[in-house]
Amino acid sequence: MLKEPIRPDDELHSKTSFGTDIQGAPELKSEIMTLNVGPQHPSTHGVLRVVVDLSGEQILRLTPHIGYLHTGFEKNMENRTYTQCITYTPRMDYLHSFAHDLAYALAVEKLVGAEVPPRAQVIRVMLNELSRIASHLVFLGTGLLDFGALTPFFYAFREREALLDLFEWVSGQRFHHNYIRVGGLKEDLPEEFLSEVKKFLAVMPHRIDEYEKLFRESPIFYERAKGVAVIPAEDAINLSLTGGSLRASGVNYDVRKAYPYAGYESYSFDVPVLQGGDVYDRMVIRILEMRESVKIIRQAVERLEGLGPGPIRDPNPQVSLPPRELLETSMEAVIYHFKLVTEGFHPALGEVYVPTESARGELGYYIVSDGGSMPYRVKVRAPSFVNLQSLSYACKGVQVADMVAVIASLDPVMGDVDR
Amino acid sequence: MTDPLWMVGIKAFLVVFGLLTAFAYMTLIERRLLARFQVRWGPNRVGPMGLLQPLADAIKSILKEDIVPTKADKVVFVLAPVIAITFALVGFGLIPFGPKGAFFGFDPWVINLDVGILYLFAVSEMAVYGIFLAGWASNSKYSLLGSLRSSAALISYELALGMSLLAPVMLVGSLNLQDIVEWQDKHVWLILPMFPAFVLFTIASMAEAARTPFDLPEAEQELVGGYSTEYASIKWALFQMAEYVHLITASALIPTIYLGGWKMPGFIPDIPYLWMFLKIALFLFFFIWIRATWFRLRYDQLMRFGWGRLFPAALVWFLVVAFYVALNGGKA
DSSP: OSSSOOHHHEEEEEEEEOOOOOOOOOOBBOOOOOEESSSSOSSSSSEEEEEEEEETTTEEEEEOOOOTTOOHHHHHHTTTTGGGGTHHHHHHSSSSSHHHHHHHOOOOHHTTTTOOOOHHHHHHHHHHHOOOOOOOOHHHHHHTTTTOOOOOHHHHHHHHHHHHHHHHHHSSSSSSOOOOEEESSSSSOOOTHHHHHHHHHHHHHHHHHHHHHHHHHHHHHHHTTTSSOOOOOHHHTTTTTHHHHHTOOOOOOOHHHOOOOTTTGHHHOOOOOOSSHHHHHHHHHHHHHHHHHHHHHHHHHHHHHHSSSOBOOOOOOOOOOOOOOGGGHHHHHHHHHHHHHHHOOOOEEEEEEEEEEEETTTEEEEEEEOOSSOEEEEEEEEHHHHHTHHHHHHHOOHHHHHHHHHHHHHHOOOOHOOO | OOOHHHHHHHHHHHHHHHHHHHHHHHHHHHHHHHHHHHHHHSSSSSSSEEEEEEHHHHHHHHHSSOOOOSSSHHHHHHHHHHHHHHHHHHGGGGGOOSSSSTBBOOSSSSSTTTTTTHHHHHHHHHHHHHHHHHHHHHTTTTHHHHHHHHHHHHHHHHHHHHHHHHHHHHHTTTTOOOHHHHHHSSSSOOTTTHHHHHHHHHHHHOOOHHHHHSSSGGOOOTTGGGGTTTOHHHHHHHHHHHHHHHHHHHHHHHHHHHTTOOOTTTTTTTOHHHHHHHHHHHHHHHHHHHHHHHHOOOHHHHHHHHIIHHHHHHHHHHHHHHHHHHHHHTTO
């Protein structure tokens, strides 16, 4: 539980009138202003609606209202085969959509016991990290926009555009990639893809330095963000905060290190941890994380070049479609193909939870199988949703101008919150 | 010798016309320049190099539906933008652009007041009424917060603005803008002896024109549109106009007082209009540059900066200059 439970009513009453220091002066009455922000508002990062009680410009209480983007993805997935479900996963967190694809695929693979070939594993990690950088770029651009700085937004989107071009090249889609399949990938990387990634890697570290300079050394930014909306480590843990926001509070928890998946244990990278727990550290830690992602991508590219061509899907015909050319020669392949396309595969009875590290925090898929070809129940542990509950805690007592900065620093994606 | 009244009228019309045109093209230049700072193109589709963009914007904002909120105070709601633009426009006429008779035999300024600077202060102080009444009459919480912010900020920066102007005025010994220009021509540009006052005045002018990093009143990230949230159509455009005209006036006032006005030092020929326009353009560019680069201050930080840093600094400098002038027997 929180150390200091928010008891708004007491506080409201205590603040409704100013104390009178001067003898005989009439008591000044002041009112609490209730301000509704959103769901359509320039800086709530989607359709988040918050209702704030203000005393002057200071926030006494903040109540987030969510659900404006509720789409029922989880329920819908109960009526789709495991393969069809992949169309839903990237639509939840449209900024770091490879993370959702990957988390879902990992969960189902655990359920059916599929083996992912090494080449596919490395490609998954590479794309996941590229996507993490793209997500952090949006975070930085829009986050700094909330501080009134217009220019970083366009700079960040320049690099993100390059990344989206890469994603479009590999999967045919800029946002909703649907590239990862249960047991592997949809298809192999296009030719020359690695050299394009290398070109990006050559540019990106300088650009990261540039972004860092744009805001980290700015005295105005320091003044506005340092020490604002501090979430101490203990409270961060109690609020189930994860991801960069948790690590900015001094807790070293990264699922990629704590519960490695997709071969993350074999890459060498650091987990940046900052101690401040304020908006400033939550912004800066994303810069540091981008540097680590670049490291991972570099290693992945080297590995892919070392591995050479190879299978990118589990050869088990019960999970993944047989190669096209086999359909003309093998009756068995035709049967498997027919079964997979018409009804999909049937995992054994059971349930599974796989945590992963998305750009926003711990992203887990909890899937229950009743033995059928469709999941009995899918529950996503969405980091945006869980992190958002820190908002009213962090915003207590801050200025209304800082509220948007706090929202930005917690990095919620409303698709991920409402699902 | 002063100009006949009909000539003053013509010049006043020209100044208003010129300022409104300058506003229109200022929006275009600002957007194009910002775009350059931000690795993009900016508006370049309407006409060659986007030169007709301001016209398109004007047509759009006039043709848009003019909404007055049901619960707004209708009279004040309509009056507020008019107040804002009126008091923004009346200040510029004092700025001298050349020597006597440089405007087809007439003076290149609308009117020459001996209390010029005082007058400029008076009208720029009135700008706060437009903003405050707009926020009040809109009957919207966003507008109210925005207008309260602006009023508080304007009043606190007005003090630093005044203090930083008093120092050069004391040195010159006149409130008349022409006298200040002449003094600089005879002695030295005031930016050299008065550098602290120049810096303070520039900062305070940025706050006065509500530019980044002091653009709190319309901090769209938290307050949507600030005091003009409920305004639409031409009434909204009037507020925009007022803001840009304030900016242009500030960009004209700073060189007039600190950078020799329309004159250039030494051997450089004093060409009427040209140097003044160039100096104005320089400061406008500087303000756009700042906007592309800086973050926005928070409301309480802005107030603390205004009262805690800017005002004391201006006061100290004022006292220093006052002692200097007193020791020299009232003469510089």
